[in-house]
Amino acid sequence: MLETSKKLFERAQQFIPGGVNSPARAFKSVGGTPVFFEKAEGSLLTDVDGKEYIDYVGSWGPMILGHAYxxxxxxxxxxxxxxxxxxxxxxxxxxxxxxxxxxxxxxxxxxxxxxxxxxxxxxxxxxxxxxxxxxxxxxxxxxxxxxxxxxxxxxxxxxxxxxxxxxxxxxxxxxxxxxxxxxxxxxxxxxxxxxxxxxxxxxxxxxxxxxxxxxxxxxxxxxxxxxxxxxxxxxxxxxxxxxxxxxxxxxxxxxxxxxxxxxxxxxxxxxxxxxxxxxxxxxxxxxxxxxxxxxxxxxxxxxxxxxxxxxxxxxxxxNPRHYDELEEKTTYLFSGLKEVFEAHEVAASINRVGSMISVFFTGEEVIDFRTARSTDQRLFKRFFHEMLKNGVYLPPSPFESWFLANSHTELLLDDTIAAADTAIASALSE
Missing domain, CATH: 3.40.640.10 (Type I PLP-dependent aspartate aminotransferase-like (Major domain))
Known part of the structure; x- marks a missing residue:
């Protein structure tokens, strides 16, 4: 897994500070090797080893109607x-x-x-x-x-x-x-x-x-x-x-x-x-x-x-209806994730506005910098890598928003919720 990404990252570190051209890509807070991608369409990314991921980064926001629109x-x-x-x-x-x-x-x-x-x-x-x-x-x-x-x-x-x-x-x-x-x-x-x-x-x-x-x-x-x-x-x-x-x-x-x-x-x-x-x-x-x-x-x-x-x-x-659809899809994902974390008795505060959403592993309402820092970063790190294994690409930091696109179908959202169920179970068992 990620064999080609690992090789590319080793090469990159010889010539690029930290091997990346923006620190947010470096996986510093989650550990491991950054994923190198080759192509994307809609809400699916394909890495250099040919593995597909459901994308919740969206190039950090702009892909509101999906990649390669x-x-x-x-x-x-x-x-x-x-x-x-x-x-x-x-x-x-x-x-x-x-x-x-x-x-x-x-x-x-x-x-x-x-x-x-x-x-x-x-x-x-x-x-x-x-x-x-x-x-x-x-x-x-x-x-x-x-x-x-x-x-x-x-x-x-x-x-x-x-x-x-x-x-x-x-x-x-x-x-x-x-x-x-x-x-x-x-x-x-x-x-x-x-x-x-x-x-x-x-x-x-x-x-x-x-x-x-x-x-x-x-x-x-x-x-x-x-x-x-x-x-x-x-x-x-x-x-x-x-x-x-x-x-x-x-x-x-x-x-x-x-x-x-x-x-x-x-x-x-x-x-x-x-x-x-x-x-x-x-x-x-x-x-x-x-x-x-x-x-x-x-x-x-x-x-x-x-x-x-x-x-x-x-x-x-x-077509302003795109915004109504995005609201509906984000609400659907929010509800599914909430049920998953409640079923596993995990303290999680989920914030959302429009098609932006974040999961904080804390029992405290997250309203500012101090409460954001209360999130369990170690649990997020384990959850992130388990989601990655299950084909879901999240922002590699607990301090970044996730972004949905109108190309996220109900099937992709259901797959994401199922992956979260498997991922949090595995993360808690570590």
């Missing part, structure tokens, strides 16, 4: 035949901006970039330029990419590796990043009062996905909006995961709260390397060449990524 593949083929890049404007960039404006409340203008990290870094710079202030507030366990400002009590890969911060982040940068507790408005109020007139922006994952899926408490997001208005602070929603996934208009539509700026990645390019940030006209007009805040990228608005993303978002915009 034909309209996306055809758009990439057709565009690549004309060139992979121009370094100059193209019509599809305009069409994409118009489509996002149509789908998302509060986005008057949008700038395409090359990753979610770049989008979040740029949004922070724009907020600072717009307000003339230096400090930002982020939330413990939220992850906004590997920009220096964000690697303070970060989630996701940094959390998995036991490195809430990172060497290389200067003391000055760290001093300008204030950390509050997710789902706790009082912690935000205290910081805003203590640093009155110094905070440029609050950046938040409206649904946390990088310490596992953690929904916002009722009133949390509206409360952030009110605090930002009261203190003249820019509210930034990091929708790299939630954008176009939990609703057509993302978290802003789902929760009825409009941010000043919103960031995207992954899904806006249907899985190709891409990101974007957008928001209110007066804030976005700070961005060069209109305003003084510099931001640029040779490959920004890459025609392949724009064509792929436009094909995917057009389908989601045209």
């Amino acid at each position: 034909e309209p996306v593949i055809e758009a990439v083929r057709e565009t690549a035949g004309r060139s992979t890049s121009f370094g100059a404007p193209t019509e599809v960039e305009v069409k994409m901006a118009e489509l996002v404006r149509q789908m998302v409340p509060g986005v008057d203008k949008i700038r395409m970039v090359n990753s979610g990290t770049e989008a979040c870094m740029s949004a922070i710079r724009v907020a600072r330029g717009y307000t003339g202030r230096d400090k930002i507030i982020k939330f413990e366990g939220n992850y906004h990419g590997h920009g220096d400002s964000f690697l303070i009590n970060a989630g996701s890969g940094a959390l998995t590796l036991g490195q809430p911060s990172s060497p290389g982040v200067t003391k000055g940068t760290a001093q300008d990043t204030l950390t509050a507790d997710f789902n706790d408005l009082n912690s935000v109020k205290q910081l805003l009062n203590e640093y009155e007139g110094e905070v440029a922006a609050i950046i938040v994952e409206p649904v946390a996905g990088n310490m596992g899926c953690i929904p916002p408490k009722k009133g949390f997001l509206p409360g952030l909006r009110e605090l930002c208005d009261a203190h003249d602070v820019v509210l930034i929603f990091d929708e790299v995961m939630t954008g176009f996934r939990i609703a057509k208009g993302g978290a802003q539509q789902r929760y009825g709260v409009t941010a000043d700026l919103v960031t995207y990645g992954k899904i806006i390019g249907a899985g190709l390397p891409v990101g974007a940030f957008g928001g209110r006209r007066e804030v976005m007009d700070e961005v060069s060449p209109v305003g003084p805040v510099y931001q640029a990228g040779t490959l920004s608005g890459n025609p392949l990524a724009m064509a792929a993303g436009f094909a995917l978002l057009s389908e989601l915009n045209k």
Whole structure:
């Protein structure tokens, strides 16, 4: 099992730090060898040894209609035949901006970039330029990419590796990043009062996905909006995961709260390397060449990524029933997993929002970074590998959300639930 993956991983470690090009792929928190994949279709992955897996990673979110979705593949083929890049404007960039404006409340203008990290870094710079202030507030366990400002009590890969911060982040940068507790408005109020007139922006994952899926408490997001208005602070929603996934208009539509700026990645390019940030006209007009805040990228608005993303978002915009079906499928999986863990008398807290879902092996309700850390990581590690043996590919960390696609059929969901039954029994017997 995984023989070819093991050989490839050994080769990779000689030339690539840790053998991977992103730490989240390294299997550090679960142990073992990362699986190398060769192809995918729908919700099935095939590894380099020819074994099939039911996929709940979905390239970390963008494959909402499944891998190798034909309209996306055809758009990439057709565009690549004309060139992979121009370094100059193209019509599809305009069409994409118009489509996002149509789908998302509060986005008057949008700038395409090359990753979610770049989008979040740029949004922070724009907020600072717009307000003339230096400090930002982020939330413990939220992850906004590997920009220096964000690697303070970060989630996701940094959390998995036991490195809430990172060497290389200067003391000055760290001093300008204030950390509050997710789902706790009082912690935000205290910081805003203590640093009155110094905070440029609050950046938040409206649904946390990088310490596992953690929904916002009722009133949390509206409360952030009110605090930002009261203190003249820019509210930034990091929708790299939630954008176009939990609703057509993302978290802003789902929760009825409009941010000043919103960031995207992954899904806006249907899985190709891409990101974007957008928001209110007066804030976005700070961005060069209109305003003084510099931001640029040779490959920004890459025609392949724009064509792929436009094909995917057009389908989601045209057929919002996809979201109803995803809700139904996620609820079905939730119910099945809940029955399995209850039958085995396993303490498990299962969180879900839309087509995002996470299993925490804890008897405590998971609402923030502290409660997320209460999960039994050793049990998750055993469960993960047993699921892998049974042909189910989960995110290789207890601190990542699972993602469903509309290509998950009822049969695949039933197979997943059956695999979980076998996997937890085996994990408990170890």
